[in-house]
Each structure stands twice: as structure tokens, then as C-alpha cells.
Amino acid sequence: MSAPGAETASAGEAALDVRHHILSVLVENKPGVLARVSGLFARRGFNIFSLAVAPTDDPRLSRITIVVDVRSTPLEQVTKQLDKLINVVQIDELSPDSAVERELMIVTVIVDPASRAELLALTEEYSGVVLDEGADRITVSLGGVPDALDAFTARMGSAVVAYQRTGRIALPRIGR
Numbered sequence: 001m002s003a004p005g006a007e008t009a010s011a012g013e014a015a016l017d018v019r020h021h022i023l024s025v026l027v028e029n030k031p032g033v034l035a036r037v038s039g040l041f042a043r044r045g046f047n048i049f050s051l052a053v054a055p056t057d058d059p060r061l062s063r064i065t066i067v068v069d070v071r072s073t074p075l076e077q078v079t080k081q082l083d084k085l086i087n088v089v090q091i092d093e094l095s096p097d098s099a100v101e102r103e104l105m106i107v108t109v110i111v112d113p114a115s116r117a118e119l120l121a122l123t124e125e126y127s128g129v130v131l132d133e134g135a136d137r138i139t140v141s142l143g144g145v146p147d148a149l150d151a152f153t154a155r156m157g158s159a160v161v162a163y164q165r166t167g168r169i170a171l172p173r174i175g176r
Contacts, residue, residue: 022094050167101170107163
């Protein structure tokens with residue numbers, strides 16, 4: 001049995017709300033490109049659900065992964081507007097069932113001596129790693145499908161003091 005955070009093409013991904021689509025946008029790795037892309041979304045009133053950006057294996061290019069709310073704006077309109085930007089090299093539309101996606105979360109949780117073992121077991125169940133420990137708090141890192149991270153925070157409930165998520169990253173599935 002695999003841990004919830006380590007699942008591949010599983011129920012967590014299949015249950016993804018179809019209102020969100022993933023755009024994998026290859027752009028020139030130059031100053032101001034991200035500002036132009038996000039500015040386009042702001043000017044057009046497009047809703048970004050999550051956004052992650054990082055360089056690729058080619059230092060001239062970066063990949064921006066944008067999760068778009070397609071209920072507020074048709075995906076075709078978003079891609080047409082992005083394609084007009086001069087620094088955009090390639091746009092791939094990834095429907096939830098055609099993408100492998102992951103997200104990283106760091107979460108700090110209040111613990112007492114009685115709940116410490118439970119938190120550590122839950123962290124292990126979700127393939128997490130303890131990053132920092134104090135007398136009454138523990139900070140853990142988890143990576144996985146967004147639904148698994150949601151499930152972890154739901155199970156921790158009011159013990160969660162703070163958390164930060166990276167936003168989704170995704171690539172097309174291979175072999176399908």
C-alpha cells in the first residue's frame with residue numbers, strides 16, 4: 001500500500017475539480033516575463049488558482065505552471081491571450097487526467113506529549129519529513145497530489161498553526 005502523498009494516477013488526481021485546468025507555459029528566462037504573464041491575467045480578469053515558475057534544463061527558458069479557473073474564463077481565451085506575448089515560447093494545456101502533478105507543503109503543527117507520536121505517524125503515512133521540532137510545535141514537509149495535502153491538513157484540524165504551499169507543478173503523462 002502506498003502512502004497518500006506518494007500516489008501516482010490515483011483517486012486524488014481523478015477527483016480533481018474539473019473547473020481547473022493546468023497550463024504549462026515555456027517562456028524566455030528574462031526579467032519581467034512573469035510580470036507580463038501575471039499582468040495579462042490581471043488585465044483580463046482571469047482567475048489564477050495557483051502559479052509556480054522555475055528555470056528548465058535549458059538556462060534560456062523557464063516553465064510557468066498555471067492552474068486556471070476555467071469556469072470564470074474559457075481556457076481557449078486564456079491560451080490565445082498568452083500566445084500573443086512575445087516571450088512565450090510554447091503553451092501546453094494539461095487536462096487533469098492527462099497530467100502528473102505534485103505540490104509541496106510545509107506545515108507547522110501544535111503538539112503536546114500525547115499527540116506528538118500521532119503527528120509523527122501521520123507524517124510518515126503521508127511520506128512527510130520533519131524539518132524542525134520544538135517543545136510544543138513541529139514543522140513538517142509533505143509532497144504529493146493536492147488532494148493528499150488537503151487531507152493531511154484536514155486531519156490535523158485546529159492543530160495547524162501555519163502552512164505554505166508551493167502551488168501545483170505538472171508535466172504531461174507519458175505512455176498514454
